Amino acid sequence: MQERNPTQDFSADAFGFNPGGNAAPATPSAPDPAADGMRAALDWSAYASYGQGDAYAGIPARGGHYARAVAVCIGNRQCQRAERKGVMCPSFRLTGEALHSTRGRVEALKAVLNADGTEIDFDSPELAAAMELCVGCKGCKRECPNGVDMALLRTEYLAQRARQHGLAPRERAFAHSTRWLERWPWLGALIRLRNRLPLAARLGERWLGLAAARRLPEPAPRSFTAPPPAPSAATDRPRVALLVDSFTRHFEPGNASAAIEVLNAAGYAVEVIAPAAEDATPQRALCCGRSLLSNGLVEEARAEARRLLAALAPAIAAGTPVVGLEPSCLYLLKDEYYSLGLGAEVDKLAKLAFLFEDFVAREHAAGRFQLAFGPLSGEKVLVHGHCHQKAYGGMKPLKKALALIPGLDLEVIEAGCCGMAGSFGHEAEHHALSLQMAEADLLPALRAAPQATVVADGFSCRQQIHDGAGRQAVHAAVLMRRAMKL
Numbered sequence: 001m002q003e004r005n006p007t008q009d010f011s012a013d014a015f016g017f018n019p020g021g022n023a024a025p026a027t028p029s030a031p032d033p034a035a036d037g038m039r040a041a042l043d044w045s046a047y048a049s050y051g052q053g054d055a056y057a058g059i060p061a062r063g064g065h066y067a068r069a070v071a072v073c074i075g076n077r078q079c080q081r082a083e084r085k086g087v088m089c090p091s092f093r094l095t096g097e098a099l100h101s102t103r104g105r106v107e108a109l110k111a112v113l114n115a116d117g118t119e120i121d122f123d124s125p126e127l128a129a130a131m132e133l134c135v136g137c138k139g140c141k142r143e144c145p146n147g148v149d150m151a152l153l154r155t156e157y158l159a160q161r162a163r164q165h166g167l168a169p170r171e172r173a174f175a176h177s178t179r180w181l182e183r184w185p186w187l188g189a190l191i192r193l194r195n196r197l198p199l200a201a202r203l204g205e206r207w208l209g210l211a212a213a214r215r216l217p218e219p220a221p222r223s224f225t226a227p228p229p230a231p232s233a234a235t236d237r238p239r240v241a242l243l244v245d246s247f248t249r250h251f252e253p254g255n256a257s258a259a260i261e262v263l264n265a266a267g268y269a270v271e272v273i274a275p276a277a278e279d280a281t282p283q284r285a286l287c288c289g290r291s292l293l294s295n296g297l298v299e300e301a302r303a304e305a306r307r308l309l310a311a312l313a314p315a316i317a318a319g320t321p322v323v324g325l326e327p328s329c330l331y332l333l334k335d336e337y338y339s340l341g342l343g344a345e346v347d348k349l350a351k352l353a354f355l356f357e358d359f360v361a362r363e364h365a366a367g368r369f370q371l372a373f374g375p376l377s378g379e380k381v382l383v384h385g386h387c388h389q390k391a392y393g394g395m396k397p398l399k400k401a402l403a404l405i406p407g408l409d410l411e412v413i414e415a416g417c418c419g420m421a422g423s424f425g426h427e428a429e430h431h432a433l434s435l436q437m438a439e440a441d442l443l444p445a446l447r448a449a450p451q452a453t454v455v456a457d458g459f460s461c462r463q464q465i466h467d468g469a470g471r472q473a474v475h476a477a478v479l480m481r482r483a484m485k486l
C-alpha cells in the first residue's frame with residue numbers, strides 16, 4: 001500500500017526529490033474494500049488511511065480510497081479568495097466562479113459520490129461543468145494547504161468516462177498523436193497543409209473541435225534518432241540515461257541534440273534510452289504515457305510505463321541518473337507513476353529521474369559538471385516555468401543552471417499556467433479562455449521585453465508563447481549549448 005503525506009513539500013529539496021511523499025506500493029494495487037461498486041482505474045491506496053477515525057473528514061459514502069482522496073479538501077476555501085491574484089487555480093483566477101475552483105470540483109465530486117443509485121454517476125452534467133476548465137496544472141497539489149491533487153482526481157474521472165463511452169475523436173487524436181505520427185509519417189504533411197489552408201482549419205474545427213485559429217504543432221522534417229554512442233561511453237565517464245520524450249522526438253529533436261552536446265562536453269557519457277531487448281514492439285519508440293494519461297487512457301498509459309520501466313531496468317540497477325527534457329513527461333515518472341500500480345521500481349526511478357537543468361545544477365553543486373560557458377553578456381533572458389516545474393520545485397535549479405552562463409540578465413516571469421496546458425488551448429471551445437489565461441501575466445511580461453530571449457522548457461508553453469506573442473521560446477538546453485559554443 002502506498003503512503004501519503006498530505007503536507008508534502010515538493011520544494012524542500014529538488015535534488016533529493018521526494019515524489020509526493022509516496023512510498024512504492026508493496027503490491028501493484030491494494031484492494032479497496034470500501035469502493036462500493038467503483039472500479040478505480042488508478043491505485044488510490046496511498047489515501048487508504050486518510051480521515052480514519054475523524055468524524056469531520058467528510059468522506060463521501062462511495063468510491064473507497066478515491067473518495068478519501070477527494071475528502072483531503074478541508075473546505076477552508078483558500079482557493080476561492082476574493083483577491084484572485086496569486087490564487088493557485090488558473091480557472092478560478094480567470095472566471096472568479098466557485099465552480100471553477102479546486103473546492104468547486106471537490107464539491108461536484110462529493111455530490112456524485114454521495115448520490116443514491118446503483119452506479120456512481122461520472123456522467124453528471126454538474127460534474128462535467130466543474131471539471132471542464134481544470135487544466136491539470138498541479139497548482140492545487142502544490143499550493144492548497146492540504147495538498148488536494150485535483151489533476152490526479154480528474155484523471156480518474158476521465159478514465160471512468162472513457163471506460164464507459166470511449167473517447168471522442170478529438171481526444172483520441174490528442175492521446176495518440178505522437179504514436180500516430182510514428183506509424184503514419186504522412187500525417188505531418190497533412191498537418192502542414194491544414195495549417196496553411198484556412199478552409200481545412202475551419203473544417204477541422206467543425207468536424208473535430210480543433211480551434212481553427214490555432215496552428216497545430218508541425219512535426220520536424222526528421223524525428224530524433226539517437227547518435228551512435230560516443231567513444232567516451234566506453235570509458236569511466238559518469239553515465240547518464242537520456243529520456244527523449246515523444247514531443248521532443250517528433251517535434252523538436254534539436255532539444256535532445258542540444259542536451260546531448262552539453263552533457264557530453266561536460267564530461268558525461270550519454271546513452272539514449274532505447275526499448276529493452278525483450279520488448280515485444282522494439283521498433284516502436286518509447287513513450288512515458290503522458291498524453292494517454294491526460295486523456296484518461298490509464299490502461300494504455302500503464303502499458304507504456306511498463307515498457308519504459310523495462311527499458312530503464314539496467315539504468316535503475318546501476319543507479320544511473322535518468323535525465324528528461326519535457327517537464328510534464330519527466331515529472332510523470334516522479335509522481336503519477338506511483339498511482340499506476342507499477343511496483344517497487346517506481347520509487348527507485350523517482351529518485352534517479354531529473355529534469356535536464358535539475359541534473360546540471362545538482363552535478364555542478366557536487367563539482368562534477370565540468371563545463372565552463374562563454375558569456376552572453378547583457379543578454380536579457382525571460383524564463384517561463386512549466387506548471388509542473390513550478391509544482392515540483394523545479395524553478396530554483398532552472399535558475400541555478402542558467403546562472404552558470406556568465407553575463408545573463410535573467411528574469412523569471414511570475415506567471416501561473418500559460419493556458420495551453422497540453423491540448424486545452426487547441427480545443428475550439430477553450431481557445432479564447434486559453435489566451436486569456438496567458439494574458440493574466442505571461443504575455444504582458446513578454447511584451448514588456450520585446451528583445452529578450454525566452455526560455456520555456458514546456459512544449460505546449462512554447463506553442464502558447466509563439467501563438468500569443470509571436471516569439472520563439474527555446475529549451476534551457478538550447479541556450480546552454482549556444483553559450484557552450486562561445
Ligand code: SF4
Nearest residue numbers: 073074076077079144
Ligand atoms: S481545495 Fe485546498 S484550498 Fe481549496 S478549500 Fe479545499 S483545502 Fe482549501
Ligand code: SF4
Nearest residue numbers: 089134135137139140
Ligand atoms: S489542477 Fe490546476 S486547474 Fe485543476 S483544480 Fe488544481 S489548480 Fe485548478
